[in-house]
């Protein structure tokens with residue numbers, strides 16, 4: 001085989017061989033990018049379906065199944081048409097992405113600017129106790145899952161516009177529902193997300209927070225939620241919610257979540273490994289960013305004690321590489337955290353429920369002890385993450401915080417949260433910050 005390969009090159013001029021390599025490289029790159037766009041979406045599943053049909057066609061050809069072969073030949077002869085119809089939304093999105101990219105400004109720079117605007121808007125909204133949901137669409141098409149698509153906007157992301165969209169006036173019809181950021185632009189407002197299929201343990205989470213969790217269960221979107229009632233900022237991804245973030249923490253978490261895919265993959269792998277090992281929990285000590293006290297897990301569904309007794313701070317568990325990545329998600333000056341998962345395989349609610357850990361697992365993961373064992377998780381499957389468990393943290397440090405109680409929702413053994421909210425307005429990045 002090697003000889004045949006070498007002969008192929010020897011009879012052809014070098015320039016032609018180079019041209020062919022270049023040609024193959026371009027096709028491979030286009031296919032790779034297409035798969036990245038399709039990964040985790042319904043279109044990918046449809047693509048797999050078409051692949052299976054093609055395999056059946058090959059089988060029918062090999063075994064001479066004439067009728068089946070004729071039927072499939074007829075189907076596959078219109079394959080281009082089928083692909084265009086089936087993938088029309090994805091093709092449109094991909095072309096918009098290609099055409100809409102600013103080739104002279106780095107994507108990272110634009111992303112950072114948009115994150116700054118969103119963080120500034122979220123802190124402003126939190127300060128004024130105006131509820132909001134801002135969702136960043138990633139690979140999966142969020143609109144395939146929404147209950148209501150809201151109003152088309154297509155605008156540059158600015159803090160002023162985001163704040164205006166959520167002003168709770170009856171004349172502002174768009175303040176209800178979520179804003180969707182797609183391709184670094186405000187694509188829609190007044191979008192209504194599906195409610196989560198898995199049971200939310202914390203009864204105090206209202207429909208806004210549930211909706212945010214719901215869409216992150218179905219897609220790989222990342223959602224920032226501002227609570228009208230508490231004036232707190234949370235963010236949700238892969239069905240997990242991290243609450244009580246200040247501006248800086250939110251910025252770092254978002255920057256990390258939109259980090260480079262290789263780092264994200266490494267992180268997801270690490271989290272999958274750590275699922276069976278002890279994971280230092282966020283509210284326990286300084287290891288993962290909590291600034292005060294230790295966390296206390298609550299019996300799911302039961303209200304937290306009015307004043308949680310301060311728990312003796314125990315020495316933090318050894319900081320593993322993973323825990324420092326977790327820490328980085330919410331702590332300034334740390335390396336950005338990687339996104340939990342870049343793909344979102346769609347799974348039914350029953351599958352998700354079956355894969356979700358028990359409440360005992362959740363409590364263990366939420367800080368039952370330094371050696372608390374996290375529920376085994378598959379970080380690559382968002383639906384297999386645990387449901388959020390609730391941890392109360394003593395409110396002592398929240399001196400100037402508008403937040404009445406310091407609560408941190410800790411996803412099962414996967415991602416740390418912070419209790420370091422020092423006032424929502426703090427950490428609001430100036431507009432000219434890079």
Ligand SMILES: Nc1ncnc2c1ncn2[C@@H]1O[C@H](COP(=O)(O)OP(=O)(O)OP(=O)(O)O)[C@@H](O)[C@H]1O
Pocket residue numbers: 131132133175176177178191192193194195204205206207208209210211226227228229230
């Ligand atoms: N499915 C949904 N998708 C998007 N937004 C929603 C959805 N359901 C409710 N909302 C928004 O949430 C608001 C109601 O929030 P609610 O008080 O029930 O939830 P919450 O989680 O307690 O939030 P908050 O802490 O801000 O009060 C609605 O006015 C609407 O704007």
